[in-house]
């Protein structure tokens with residue numbers, strides 16, 4: 001097991017509805033030393049890629065992306081969740097359905113922070129059905145920018161998002177891929193990488 005898989009096995013909690021709770025170290029309380037290791041690992045996996053910006057989505061992607069950005073020495077832009085009523089001009093907009101909250105949000109990025117000159121690494125905490133990632137990819141495409149790669153902390157390999165994104169041809173680097181979760185026994189199975 002790698003460092004993240006070990007931490008998930010130790011502190012992750014399985015919930016009904018295929019939800020893995022990792023709020024003691026990843027997306028509520030945040031272990032910044034773990035984030036630092038994750039950033040270092042993504043830097044290695046995306047070696048040689050010309051990346052000048054990291055894009056993530058609020059809220060739980062921000063901390064991970066910010067620490068990872070130190071390793072790439074690039075700025076981080078996060079897509080904001082917005083009610084359509086607040087939308088002003090000069091924004092890229094995409095619709096994202098939340099896996100955990102079962103709601104639809106519009107996510108926005110100001111046009112001035114993403115342009116056709118940008119080579120973007122997308123980072124997020126979880127990949128489940130892939131809605132969040134597809135929204136972020138759409139935003140990069142609207143800007144005419146390039147997706148250089150996608151870094152995910154935890155991919156739930158038994159949901160369809162990973163396959164969809166890999167089939168689209170992107171370099172997707174998930175640091176832990178959970179292939180099975182048994183709520184009854186609390187047992188987790190990780191994919192060999």
Ligand code: 5GP
Pocket residue numbers: 018019020021022027060097098099100124125126127128129130131132133156161
């Ligand atoms: P997707 O759009 O790929 O279906 O889901 C991705 C988003 O849903 C992530 O940004 C994450 O916030 C949330 N998410 C999906 N599955 C889980 C889960 O098992 N546990 C937690 N904590 N969040 C999840």
